Amino acid sequence: xLRPLAKLNLKNKFFTYILAVILIISCxxxxxxxxxxxxxxxxxxxxxxxAVAQSVAARGASFILEENIPELLGLIFDEKQLRERKLLxxxxxxxxxxxxxxxxxxxxxxxxxxxxxxxxxETAQKSVRLVRVGQQEAYDxxxxxxxxxxxxxTVHVGLSKxxxxxxxGKLRVMFLGFISAIIIIxxxxxxxxxxxxxxxVVRLTxxxxxxxxxxFDSAGILDLPDDxxxxxxxxxxxxxxMPCWHxxxxxxxGRLQQEGASQRRCRTCVFYRKREGGDEVAQLTDxxxxxxxxIRLYRRRLSESENTYRSxxxxxxxxxxxxxxxxxxxxxxxxxAEEVYGFSRAELVGMEFARLGPVHARECFxxxxxxxxxxCVRTPRVIHHRKSGVPMFVNVNACPISYRGRxxxxxxxxxxxxxxxxxxxxxxxxxxxxxxxxSAGVAHELNQPLNAIRMGSDFLAMTLEGGQSIPPGQFHQxxxxxxxxxxxxxxxxxxxxxxxxxxxxxxxxxxxxxxxQSVTSLIxxxxxxxxxxxxxxxxxxxxxVTAQDNRLQQVLFNLVTNARDAITECRxxxxxxxxGRIVVRTFVERDKVCLSVTDNGTGIPKDVMDKVFEPFFTxxxxxxxxxxxxxxxxxxxxDYNGDIGIRxxxxxxxxxxxxFPRTPGATGEAQGGKV
Amino acid sequence: MRILVIDDELPTLKMFVLIxxxxxHEVLTAESGEQGLEVMRAEKPPLVLTDIxxxxxxxxxxxxxxxxENQATEVIVITGHxxxxxxxxxxNLDATDFINKPVRREALQGALSRAEERMQLxxxxxxxxxxxxxxDAAVIAVRGSLSTASESALKDAFRHASRxxxxxxxxxxxxxxxxGAAIAVLADCIRSARAxxxxxxxxxxxxxxxxxxxxxxxxxxxxxxxxxxxxxxP
Numbered sequence: 001x002l003r004p005l006a007k008l009n010l011k012n013k014f015f016t017y018i019l020a021v022i023l024i025i026s027c028x029x030x031x032x033x034x035x036x037x038x039x040x041x042x043x044x045x046x047x048x049x050x051a052v053a054q055s056v057a058a059r060g061a062s063f064i065l066e067e068n069i070p071e072l073l074g075l076i077f078d079e080k081q082l083r084e085r086k087l088l089x090x091x092x093x094x095x096x097x098x099x100x101x102x103x104x105x106x107x108x109x110x111x112x113x114x115x116x117x118x119x120x121x122e123t124a125q126k127s128v129r130l131v132r133v134g135q136q137e138a139y140d141x142x143x144x145x146x147x148x149x150x151x152x153x154t155v156h157v158g159l160s161k162x163x164x165x166x167x168x169g170k171l172r173v174m175f176l177g178f179i180s181a182i183i184i185i186x187x188x189x190x191x192x193x194x195x196x197x198x199x200x201v202v203r204l205t206x207x208x209x210x211x212x213x214x215x216f217d218s219a220g221i222l223d224l225p226d227d228x229x230x231x232x233x234x235x236x237x238x239x240x241x242m243p244c245w246h247x248x249x250x251x252x253x254g255r256l257q258q259e260g261a262s263q264r265r266c267r268t269c270v271f272y273r274k275r276e277g278g279d280e281v282a283q284l285t286d287x288x289x290x291x292x293x294x295i296r297l298y299r300r301r302l303s304e305s306e307n308t309y310r311s312x313x314x315x316x317x318x319x320x321x322x323x324x325x326x327x328x329x330x331x332x333x334x335x336x337a338e339e340v341y342g343f344s345r346a347e348l349v350g351m352e353f354a355r356l357g358p359v360h361a362r363e364c365f366x367x368x369x370x371x372x373x374x375x376c377v378r379t380p381r382v383i384h385h386r387k388s389g390v391p392m393f394v395n396v397n398a399c400p401i402s403y404r405g406r407x408x409x410x411x412x413x414x415x416x417x418x419x420x421x422x423x424x425x426x427x428x429x430x431x432x433x434x435x436x437x438x439s440a441g442v443a444h445e446l447n448q449p450l451n452a453i454r455m456g457s458d459f460l461a462m463t464l465e466g467g468q469s470i471p472p473g474q475f476h477q478x479x480x481x482x483x484x485x486x487x488x489x490x491x492x493x494x495x496x497x498x499x500x501x502x503x504x505x506x507x508x509x510x511x512x513x514x515x516x517q518s519v520t521s522l523i524x525x526x527x528x529x530x531x532x533x534x535x536x537x538x539x540x541x542x543x544x545v546t547a548q549d550n551r552l553q554q555v556l557f558n559l560v561t562n563a564r565d566a567i568t569e570c571r572x573x574x575x576x577x578x579x580g581r582i583v584v585r586t587f588v589e590r591d592k593v594c595l596s597v598t599d600n601g602t603g604i605p606k607d608v609m610d611k612v613f614e615p616f617f618t619x620x621x622x623x624x625x626x627x628x629x630x631x632x633x634x635x636x637x638x639d640y641n642g643d644i645g646i647r648x649x650x651x652x653x654x655x656x657x658x659x660f661p662r663t664p665g666a667t668g669e670a671q672g673g674k675v
Numbered sequence: 676m677r678i679l680v681i682d683d684e685l686p687t688l689k690m691f692v693l694i695x696x697x698x699x700h701e702v703l704t705a706e707s708g709e710q711g712l713e714v715m716r717a718e719k720p721p722l723v724l725t726d727i728x729x730x731x732x733x734x735x736x737x738x739x740x741x742x743x744e745n746q747a748t749e750v751i752v753i754t755g756h757x758x759x760x761x762x763x764x765x766x767n768l769d770a771t772d773f774i775n776k777p778v779r780r781e782a783l784q785g786a787l788s789r790a791e792e793r794m795q796l797x798x799x800x801x802x803x804x805x806x807x808x809x810x811d812a813a814v815i816a817v818r819g820s821l822s823t824a825s826e827s828a829l830k831d832a833f834r835h836a837s838r839x840x841x842x843x844x845x846x847x848x849x850x851x852x853x854x855g856a857a858i859a860v861l862a863d864c865i866r867s868a869r870a871x872x873x874x875x876x877x878x879x880x881x882x883x884x885x886x887x888x889x890x891x892x893x894x895x896x897x898x899x900x901x902x903x904x905x906x907x908x909p
Contacts, residue, residue, distance in 0.1 A: 444728055444755050448684050451777040455690035458780035463697055474693060481686050528730035 010201055014194030022186040030179050038168050045088065045164055049141045050126055052079055052089060053157040057145035060094060064102065064145055064153045073103040080105045090138045090158040094145070097153055118142045120154050130161070137161040200281045204288055216296050236297055318414045323353045325400075325407040328365060332403075340415055342387035353411070357384040357394075364398050368409060375399075381420060381639060383506075384413060392417040423635065428502050430632050431554050435500050437561070441526030446492055449485035456482045495522050499553050507640070509544040509663050512586045512595050515552045519560065520584065531571075532564050532580030539587045545660040547640040555636050558629040559597040559656050560584070566601025566654060592659040603650040612646065676791065679703040679718065681711035681725040681737060682753070691724070698784065708732030712740055715748075722749045722790055724774075727761050735761070738768050747797075749790045753778065759890040766887065767855030771820065773883060785849075785881060792850035793820055804828045806835055811908055812842035812876070819850070821857035829857070833864040837873050845877035846903045853884055862893050869896055878903045 008016065056079050063072040076092040079085075093104030093114070104110050111133055118129040118140040131140045138158035145153040210216075278286075313320055319337035321330050333348040341348070341356065354361040360382040367377055376399035384394050394413040401410050456478040463470050470478075495518050516536060524534045560582060567580035583598040604612060613634040637644050641661050648654040678700050680691045688704050695702045703718055705711035709732050711725060723741060727734030738750050751772045752765040762773045771793060772786045796819040804825065805816040813836035821829065836843045853861065865875055878900040880888070888894045900906045 447755050447776045452686035452690050454777035454779060455694055459690060459694040459697055462780055485686055529728050
């Protein structure tokens, strides 16, 4: 029933409600009053009519008995014409016991329809009945006229209905006027009242509208006329470094402990307050004011922080991209990104991120698509392309964020091409050093086939010069041996060349068995001469790892030569040293492809165990080792997401274990026989 | 002649057998130092060719053992090309000669013939040093092997030579071998002679030993000629 009212504003609601209630009450009062008054009036007039009739009956009883008609007539005329009564009393007539009209006050012949229209019962004291007299209606009141106990006649008094109705009509007009006046007054009063009540709410509404439009400073709530408070009194307003902890209960519990509680909060807040008195609207206003202030403070802080981060974004030394997770397109990029990648900002925005680094982008999106990765993902040495198509190496840091309501990734890419190249140079230098160390051994190694070839050809030449014929068996033996030895020599040279080759910057699928074979073929004889056996325990087939064979060879070479040195060191001062033994193993362990090098050398003392990967750390005599080998090895292994573990016992030997993640998708069925 | 060849390289061993057979020698082979010593004890060959770099017992060790057991056995060591340190080390241990790997036929033949001659000399007990005078110089003729034993003779020869002439010629026979100690004495003599104002030349030394003298720094003190007739002093 009240639903149509819901659309009204508060003022009109108040107005309507007050009005409605008062109207209903006045109507009810009016109806009640009217009913009481009208019925009372009618009764009163009836009583008066009855009194007239009884007076006639009392005074005219003797005349009726005597049938003194003239006296009786005079009496009823007197009664009827008495002052204002004549308006009310329409007629009077008297009947005898037999119902015969003795006299009447009609100035015309007695209307026949009155005869017997209102008969009075034998014992009844009074009878009232509405009767028609000519054109008009009248209330006929009949009372008995008695002489002693005997009834001698009946007196009829006709009260004019017209007169009564006009009296009631007057009364009705009066009430109507009264109610109208009440309505008008109520209307005015309720209007004023509604206005008064709803005014603060209207004002709050207006201010809220202002706030939601972002118009914080023009919002008048803080500058209410009754306010003695000034914005500059609040220290948090001018110093956004000091946020208003008063409002910030969440932060207070967490960070305040760390930063020292007292200095971050005003002793008494100059702003925040709640008045004791006042109605709900006043309370609301106070709360509202506090809220607005707190929003203002946070807006200031927010805009400052926004500016800070925007300037960080714009002036950052590294390219930063914002990439949409769903469309995989770049949403924003900073000026440094334009500089480094060579694209203009207009080109970058909307570009598919995969165009910059296809492989990495795919991995990156997959990572963020799989479940919710809340943390940042760091990927080192990713290849990205500039506009010109020139590849470069970047370290990428990707963090999930929400950007303008969409899930996105912030991608920061640090150009490390130069570093990677330097790294490669360093590795190359160390490799060259290793080659130098190997050269004596390799020379010896190469001398063996050359020797056999030389002797074979000399034998042929000698027998030829001597004019002797060579037995076919011997001839065949020599020739076969010569070609076998040439193959052997070229094998050595190939291995050497692949080891010495400058590693290119791209990774490939590598079978660790191949790496082991290459390195050991170069050095195993040389190690034998040092009384060191190299034993291989290769698992075949072995899953592939993503790396560079060339650099892994370097790592393995470092490990193996270290092992040899440890064995040699162990031998010093021993009368009958045991044979040196290096075991190189490849195996798969919990989804990792592993390569271990075990020696029976000196072992690593506990106190230097965690130092061995530090650059320039060496236990060797000055001039014998730079201490770069393990550091470089460690760097290389980490580059391929691997790790190096050491297990060592002093005096018994050391095991270095390299673990690499297996290349996803690669079958790894390649045979490890290629040297 | 019966020759024992010790080398861990099977192909090399095979070639040695072929080529030495073709040269008319009887060949015994061993693939390691230990095996070589066993064969040596059993067969007692007069000449042993041994590789120096071998796993297990190396050539130096084999040389030392052989010399301990039988001083008279001639041992020729096979060294890696240009590895003079090892060659000198072997000479100091009384190796009679060395051959560079890859082994050339000529070098092998030379070494073998020198060894044979030396054995002959030893057998004949010939005098190692002789002095005679040429017009412009005193000639010291060296035959056979110079060893620690010839130290005083060498010093005497130099003393005589420097007294008679300003120029001294060292004339080595093709088969001459010099062991480590003798080289040191020779270097000493040459240094003191030069200090006395002598000029020294030498002739006829095999390439092998000339290399050794090069390494020892002696060649810089003397002028080398191929034959005695070629020697001319400025």
